[in-house]
Amino acid sequence: MDAIVLSCEHGGNEVPSEYRDCFRDAEQVLASHRGWDPGTLEMGQAFQRSTGAPLITSTVTRLLVELNRSLGHARLFSQYTRDLPSGKKREILDRYYLPHRTHVQEAIDEYRAVGKRVIHLGLHTFTPELNGEVRTAEIGLLYDPSRPGEKSFCAAWRARLIALRPDLRVRLNYPYLGKADGLTTYLRKRYPDDQYVGVELEVNQRLVAESDAWKTLITDLAQTFLTGVRSPVS
Template identity: 35%
Template sequence: MSLLITCDTGGWKTPTRLRSHLDDTELSSSDQMVAGEIGIDRLVRQGIDREANFATRRLAYCSGGIAICNEYRADLIDVGRSLHHRDLFSPAVRELPAATRSAIIEEIYSPYRTRVERQLLDMLRTWSYVVHLSVRTFNAKTRDGRWRRGDIGLLYDPSREDEVDWCMDLVEELYHTAPDLKVRRNHPWRGTNDSLTKALRGQFLPDVYLGIEVVLNRSWVARSVACRDETLSLIGDAIGELTGDLIERAA
């Protein structure tokens, strides 16, 4: 199946080479910013997004897609951002020496981006196009405390017709299989914002690459209950059915 599902922000490991750089800093513990720790609100993403990691693997399993998850800590660097983006590093990392920041890019950022690009190229040797879904979660509340509406956001480039059609088809599929889910398009932010999918659109033509961010509301995906797992399975099944149908039509 020409389906790749990635997770930029779900890792929690620290590369061996970086451990000495982080000694005696607030970043020395890999568990410091993991959601679920006592005193941390699960509804607010704190840097390391384990829920997105879990969701990515579940969606890939149910849809039959290939999963690639960044195994290293998102509180060190957000590998989904471009190198010039203001949120590439967390505030704590921005205070570290330039040599340390360069080492983080070399150890975490560059290998992950290269791995995703190589996987896409490898898949395109077999398939005429690839659907790439990049999974994240978003905070259940806005900064001013209002609850966000919507359970799932599908973020895409409106100028790419195939991405628009794919998202519309998924919305329709979920309407029939999971009618209680509120699916919104280009919410809670735009699909043309800085992201890995946006960067890859610049490398692959629109007729061979569909890059879509699937963002999940932490109001439900951060709760470790059977209903969450069942919902992710329904979404994964819908993605698998849709991608399979597209392949048959293209054949």
Template identity: 40%
Template sequence: MALSCILTCEHAGNDVPAPYEHLFKGEEEVLYSHKAIDFGAFRLAKHLAEKLQLPLFSTSCSRLLVEPNRSLDSGELFSKYSKALSEQEKQKVLAQYYFPHRQQVEANVQSEISKGNHVLHLAVHTFTPAQEGEVRQADIGILFDPDRTLESSFAAQLEEALRSLNPSRKVLFNAPYAGVEDGFPTYLRTRFTDDQYAGFELEINQKFFLQGEPEVWEQVVDEMTEAVKSLLLPKG
């Protein structure tokens, strides 16, 4: 079976459609924080897409309106700012800013599988250097389900490639979050078998984007690009 790779970026922007701007009146500053957007994620995803000629699906609506990386039954689907919306308004938000992204990606995965391809899905995210005062140890996190054979194999290959490119880079499995927690790849695993679909969340520490010199961020981007490229090379 051939390998098809797709990229997604669920937290690419901090846009709030005009009808919902009133939800953030007096608290607009939060829209420019990590709570609203994954800093650097879209730049990395776009770079990977351009350099490796991969399809990229992204959504620029802020997760503070609706969280595209959570399931419908998640308490985090709507933030404290949007939970006050009526059920009718929530359904409208889902129809316009949640389902289109997720349905487009799922349809693409299904299409590739129908062609007889394995699908490698890389969801690009970034995370804050510290949470609740605790410094996070990972430079790069590879989030996946260890019980899925194809994902475990790709995770090992990606980790090995990143370490060979930069041995000093701290690459950790399932950090700073567990790969089986609620997320888009977690949902897609329920739709497709281990042999059909391998989904990952790539988590990059925002310290490289926010605190480092531009060349440091560019180095991380180049390393990730080369590492992902190695996954796509024909085996054997």
């Protein structure tokens, strides 16, 4: 069976004490989708219970540094941190950005060392409306269409989800493109398709506040994901 690595890049909106001055009067922004992905930490923990896989998480706000962007990306640092001195930004990278990415890569390498293909699932949620546009899905599965392993895994997962939960709109490479800049994109450059399957799960944040329904949903997502790992598409 393939190995699984789970990661949660935007699990909280914490501001480390030494950087609080950068975020004065930014409480509303920190609490919004700009500051974090609500529900992802709970979702990651549900997947971890279901799969037994390692879960690498960050609960520091993405407005300090964006863990799902490459070094040098224009949005690596937000409006609150981009004007910090270069030494301070280097500290942020060394304390928060690089350790998270290193831990994910180490988990992948540990499984690859024993000959296993790794399915890496990045867990995210998205705001129901952005810039006046209402998102038309509950679930998005992001992947690189040029990588057959990712394409087949996501197509099969979508089919299982629709069969189990016909009430959900499940779309592929929505509301973002899976080949856009991100952690999975970076890792694809390091590992071939037969060794690494990088998938991002995106869930509409409208569902997070629905309590019991949310718990049922993340259980269904985890179970249908694990079924795909145990019974891969040939």
